[in-house]
Amino acid sequence: MSTETPETHDFNKGRSRTLEKADIFDYAKDPVNKAMTVEEKLKCFTDMVRIRKFEQAALQSYQKGKMGGFLHLYIGQEATAIGTTSVLGDNDHIITAYRDHGHALAVGMEMNECMAELFGKYTGCSKGKGGSMHYFDPEKGFWGGHGIVAGQTPLGAGLAFALKYKGIKGCAICYLGDGAINQGVFHESLNLASLWDIPVIYVIENNGYSMGTSQQRSSAFPEAGLAARANSYKINFDTVHGENLYEVRAKTNIAVQRAYEECRPSVLEIFTYRYYGHSIADANHQRYRTKEEIRHYQENKDPINVWEQILIEEGHLNVDKVKEIDKAAKEEAKAAIKFADESPFPPPQEMLSDVYHSVDNPGTHTNEGEIFFNDQLPF
Amino acid sequence: MSTETPETHDFNKGRSRTLEKADIFDYAKDPVNKAMTVEEKLKCFTDMVRIRKFEQAALQSYQKGKMGGFLHLYIGQEATAIGTTSVLGDNDHIITAYRDHGHALAVGMEMNECMAELFGKYTGCSKGKGGSMHYFDPEKGFWGGHGIVAGQTPLGAGLAFALKYKGIKGCAICYLGDGAINQGVFHESLNLASLWDIPVIYVIENNGYSMGTSQQRSSAFPEAGLAARANSYKINFDTVHGENLYEVRAKTNIAVQRAYEECRPSVLEIFTYRYYGHSIADANHQRYRTKEEIRHYQENKDPINVWEQILIEEGHLNVDKVKEIDKAAKEEAKAAIKFADESPFPPPQEMLSDVYHSVDNPGTHTNEGEIFFNDQLPF
Amino acid sequence: MAIITYRQALKDALAEEIERDENVFIMGEEVAQYNGAYKVTEGLWKRFGDKRVVDAPISEAGFIGLGIGASFLGLRPVIEMMFFSFVYVAWDQAVNNASTVRYMSGGKVNCPIVIRGPANGGTNVGATHSHTPENMIANFPGLKVVCPATPADVKGLMKSSIRDNDPVFFMESTLLYGNEGEVPEDEDYLIPLGKADIKREGSDITLIAHGGCVLTALKAAEKLKKDNNVDCEVVDLRSIRPLDKATILKSVKKTNRVLLIEENKPFCGIGAQISHMIQREAFDYLDAPVHRISSVDSPAIYSPPIEKIQVPDARLVMREVRNILQIKA
Amino acid sequence: MAIITYRQALKDALAEEIERDENVFIMGEEVAQYNGAYKVTEGLWKRFGDKRVVDAPISEAGFIGLGIGASFLGLRPVIEMMFFSFVYVAWDQAVNNASTVRYMSGGKVNCPIVIRGPANGGTNVGATHSHTPENMIANFPGLKVVCPATPADVKGLMKSSIRDNDPVFFMESTLLYGNEGEVPEDEDYLIPLGKADIKREGSDITLIAHGGCVLTALKAAEKLKKDNNVDCEVVDLRSIRPLDKATILKSVKKTNRVLLIEENKPFCGIGAQISHMIQREAFDYLDAPVHRISSVDSPAIYSPPIEKIQVPDARLVMREVRNILQIKA
Numbered sequence A, B: 001m002s003t004e005t006p007e008t009h010d011f012n013k014g015r016s017r018t019l020e021k022a023d024i025f026d027y028a029k030d031p032v033n034k035a036m037t038v039e040e041k042l043k044c045f046t047d048m049v050r051i052r053k054f055e056q057a058a059l060q061s062y063q064k065g066k067m068g069g070f071l072h073l074y075i076g077q078e079a080t081a082i083g084t085t086s087v088l089g090d091n092d093h094i095i096t097a098y099r100d101h102g103h104a105l106a107v108g109m110e111m112n113e114c115m116a117e118l119f120g121k122y123t124g125c126s127k128g129k130g131g132s133m134h135y136f137d138p139e140k141g142f143w144g145g146h147g148i149v150a151g152q153t154p155l156g157a158g159l160a161f162a163l164k165y166k167g168i169k170g171c172a173i174c175y176l177g178d179g180a181i182n183q184g185v186f187h188e189s190l191n192l193a194s195l196w197d198i199p200v201i202y203v204i205e206n207n208g209y210s211m212g213t214s215q216q217r218s219s220a221f222p223e224a225g226l227a228a229r230a231n232s233y234k235i236n237f238d239t240v241h242g243e244n245l246y247e248v249r250a251k252t253n254i255a256v257q258r259a260y261e262e263c264r265p266s267v268l269e270i271f272t273y274r275y276y277g278h279s280i281a282d283a284n285h286q287r288y289r290t291k292e293e294i295r296h297y298q299e300n301k302d303p304i305n306v307w308e309q310i311l312i313e314e315g316h317l318n319v320d321k322v323k324e325i326d327k328a329a330k331e332e333a334k335a336a337i338k339f340a341d342e343s344p345f346p347p348p349q350e351m352l353s354d355v356y357h358s359v360d361n362p363g364t365h366t367n368e369g370e371i372f373f374n375d376q377l378p379f
Numbered sequence C, D: 001m002a003i004i005t006y007r008q009a010l011k012d013a014l015a016e017e018i019e020r021d022e023n024v025f026i027m028g029e030e031v032a033q034y035n036g037a038y039k040v041t042e043g044l045w046k047r048f049g050d051k052r053v054v055d056a057p058i059s060e061a062g063f064i065g066l067g068i069g070a071s072f073l074g075l076r077p078v079i080e081m082m083f084f085s086f087v088y089v090a091w092d093q094a095v096n097n098a099s100t101v102r103y104m105s106g107g108k109v110n111c112p113i114v115i116r117g118p119a120n121g122g123t124n125v126g127a128t129h130s131h132t133p134e135n136m137i138a139n140f141p142g143l144k145v146v147c148p149a150t151p152a153d154v155k156g157l158m159k160s161s162i163r164d165n166d167p168v169f170f171m172e173s174t175l176l177y178g179n180e181g182e183v184p185e186d187e188d189y190l191i192p193l194g195k196a197d198i199k200r201e202g203s204d205i206t207l208i209a210h211g212g213c214v215l216t217a218l219k220a221a222e223k224l225k226k227d228n229n230v231d232c233e234v235v236d237l238r239s240i241r242p243l244d245k246a247t248i249l250k251s252v253k254k255t256n257r258v259l260l261i262e263e264n265k266p267f268c269g270i271g272a273q274i275s276h277m278i279q280r281e282a283f284d285y286l287d288a289p290v291h292r293i294s295s296v297d298s299p300a301i302y303s304p305p306i307e308k309i310q311v312p313d314a315r316l317v318m319r320e321v322r323n324i325l326q327i328k329a
């Protein structure tokens, strides 16, 4: 169960500095969790299952040659996306890196548009233009999906800056990986966020590795914890057991309230784990980590299992209900594959739309002249 | 005198967190200072005076229209360049930003070549190609003179990396300003330096302002001190009263020994002050700081005065000797102006040399074809 | 119409747009309390306060990225680069994020940001500070690039740029800031992006330039008229992307001879693109190959008298025009 | 001569130069223990150890800058960009520091660094990951740019690049890594930078390309021979800067017709520069304007079948050749 402190055989000794014992019952008693309805609790469960089934289906489709490029699976980390977004309100926004399917589904994007995007179809959330790494749904407060490591970190500060500028009580969560913290632009963003009191929350999803590199090999002073880099900027930070949805919610909520009430940034480091390789191309991920390590996480710290146990203990879930939810998610994913498969590819001319607002909305700009410089077109 | 703790009316309250009382007699007793010969002590004095006279002469020449572009004066900060470099050995290297005249003279570059560079002359240290911000003298271990704020910080790590790679016991000092610490690349450099045990010493010359911006307005958590950002990377750091040459030497020497013996980086924050504006273009520098503040530093914390007092108390210097040193430095600067004035400009064809090693050294590379793409040349 | 400087015209445009649209704000190093390194924003902080005129720490990647993110939610940041050379430390944010986000989101995200500042050599600040990256920026589909030469143009184009819903890189020149000219006072004085301006009509040869080189071309044209009775047509591109192909081709078809003048380094500079375009689309109208003057192909040299000739000057333009027209000097 | 892959040839070049010169080392993300994201460095860490094959954290500006600084003291770093697109986060270090330091020091400082990695689209990784910045890099005097297309070339050019005393940007393609070809085993097999290679002789038209587009051109040339009995000459530039102007002009003067093929985005792409140069220096030899094929002028699209035609393909090359030669398809 999830209550134990991280064992010494954890993948990353650097991060196993003593955390206070994570007591699920304590976090369950946190007001933000106590206020949860049964419906909400089940929705969290369902949504975590949906992420997993969506990605399992996507993986199968990839293996059948239905898509190209990268596919970075989120499986194992589901409680982070679901837990953090489940405490957000209508004026809050999120932005993340390329491992973005979980966040997309968490904010309510449909499996259909997400799967179609992977298939490169016109019905995809980005019309097939962005692909796996570049999902977007601004209407649901989801600003991508960004391929360059840490490239989203100042953008996240910018979203939060805009809220403050407009006098809107809200916040932006910007997710990044443990490897991303070594990019300079993240530090520039932290400095700006603190200096200017920007209501941004950086969530470091520490899954132990950046591709094949553990924190000890990429980050000086890993034993302090990665979130501790916030110290230099007088930003509040905390560490979170990512397998425990109650804990994720409780600690995210503290940061959200800090953003709302004090307009101050926060950094959360959420300990989590990815079961698959870095991406579909990372076939040899057992070179840098052991089977035992993977099994340890799957058996002891699986976010869906942990939440399932909690809800069973609380009497809101039983084995049959779990099966039902599983089955529904699987079918939803299957339907999404069918949808994606049957959708058309974008017409070739689509290559040249969505490049400029002024081109797509003639008459709304004072623009003339040539904007594209094709000597000839392939279509 | 320099022994007092920074007063509260210091320009920057953020940096006035309590420093231990700087006791000059303690630092005087530091082995590295006790080992100084009278000659060495006088040389430090003379060299500080030389920097000041050189720059005063340069300023006058600038006002007479003898040069163009920027001129960032170092006056007020002399003990940093002289103190830090005076403890270095033959295998050590330095690199700095655009405020580089002091460092250049400190490592032994001649006034003539330095002045000629300002005049854009062919006899300048960079043949008139670099200008004020871009002095170089690799033979003296001086690797520039860099115009982009913090751009030199990974280069400094690279110099030290090369020493370690080659098995040479040495270090590199990389100077940067208080404004430069907010550039991401500095943080990347700190992480690499610590992670890989690189013998680099970052010296933050904290003169209170980056152009017209104080630390409170540019750096989150200034009350922790800027050097404290080293904490995140488990790098040893210290703060230094920059007006006291003994203290600068003693604390630099600790960092140097750490580099030699442990191959570990250090960060030093040296409190100092520039008397002139940010550059020659910064005519309104009294908009962001008061006359009183400037006078306070000049009267109480002038590095040359402080050192003069010490040497007089130690019996190595007297008023006549000071006058003599002053006069010699003035004359040296005057001669440098004459030298610069009488030197030729580079011939126009020089525009195209020193771009590529392969062009300047035909036969040493396997290169063919066109490397320059001028449709026509102005000469 | 008032006679004001390029700097003043720019400032007026900024002030008017700040006044007009509460989403417009200016951000950059020393833009507020210091009044701007080149005084473009002088007085704006006093007038509009901290919210609309924001001093940023030296972290260009951070605050450009922040501006891009803020623009997603409808703000219209105008970011000052103290020198355009400094955009290189923020290159990924400026070109990769700003140019791709609309596309990768299938049109769901807009990025109405203006990044502005001087991009010129010739001021003896050395190689690190003298870059002219308009060619590189215009290489990115998704970005717009504007390079005004006169006070009137800088005003009308800045106002259009701020109101534009795409990312605009607005490239000025420290050497132009002090120049004076007539500028319309109309608060809706908008010059369309992508519209070139024929700054001088002529029939013997077309000189095409942008930014400071327009003035160099005009100076050479006057002198050529006087000395050689040559009538140069001077086309001021004003905007690099969009580009006014029609005006360029029309002029070339009239004069049948072209000299491109730019401060860009030659390899893949703006002139290369325009040269290709002209020979491709007006091949049969050309009486001579397209000629081109750029900065000398080396890093910017410091030495003041040498840098003077490293960038295009009127003398060189005249020499080259005579060369093309086969006139003995 | 052995038949090996492009990847293997590259690896052999790296291994031989590491062996030959103790100052050579490789640094980059996942290059050591992981064997390289694209397996170019596979086995090198095991063979040469931590000192010579260095895994770096994700901080490209930091470790490229570090490599540049280390090169000042005589080391010869070979820095891997996992994708060349990632050089944008290190742009100031890579282009500003590397290109200016020799000049600004009056020739006192050298920077013998190689920055290498794949720079290509066509692999469905989206706009952020598909940049081809060879044009921008070659814009900087002080830098060299090499773009090899074949296993033999990648070996000979990498060895020359590592031994070169100037900064070399060595741009590969993930789509070429698996291609096989004959490669000389000579440990001093050096191909000069700046020497183009005529990969196919022909008399009707000159196709000029670099990198992956060379293979596209060759494929189109074979098909055109078969279908239309057209003899295309295919010039593989191999190196962008230095550039083999003599070979280009010689071929153009022979065939009198040119088609440039590149994966660059069109505005100020490599083709623009070469087109300008050709019309400028061989104007009277041209029977038709210089034609050009580039990637379609939009950010790289993800959708696999659409991205396939966004980058130049043989079909389009054939269409354009027929168009130039006025052959009906």
Ligand SMILES: Cc1ncc(C[n+]2csc(CCOP(=O)(O)OP(=O)(O)O)c2C)c(N)n1
Pocket (backbone or CB within 6 Å): A099, A147, A148, A149, A176, A177, A178, A179, A180, A181, A207, A209, A210, A211, A278, D029, D058, D060, D082, D086, D089
């Ligand atoms: C600037 C940049 N450098 C390198 C990469 C290649 N890359 C993509 S993901 C990744 C690892 C990132 O690890 P982490 O931040 O821990 O996130 P995770 O993949 O574990 O979610 C790397 C090196 C990139 N996309 N961008």
Ligand SMILES: Cc1ncc(C[n+]2csc(CCOP(=O)(O)OP(=O)(O)O)c2C)c(N)n1
Pocket (backbone or CB within 6 Å): B099, B147, B148, B149, B176, B177, B178, B179, B180, B181, B207, B209, B210, B211, B278, C029, C058, C060, C082, C086, C089
């Ligand atoms: C990347 C970059 N941004 C901005 C500048 C312009 N600039 C030059 S010096 C300076 C202030 C730097 O202050 P600090 O680091 O404290 O050094 P100091 O001038 O006080 O020695 C600024 C903003 C620059 N040269 N490079």
Ligand SMILES: [Mg+2]
Pocket (backbone or CB within 6 Å): A177, A178, A179, A205, A206, A207, A208, A209, A210, A211
């Ligand atoms: Mg990770």
Ligand SMILES: [Mg+2]
Pocket (backbone or CB within 6 Å): B177, B178, B179, B205, B206, B207, B208, B209, B210, B211
């Ligand atoms: Mg300072």
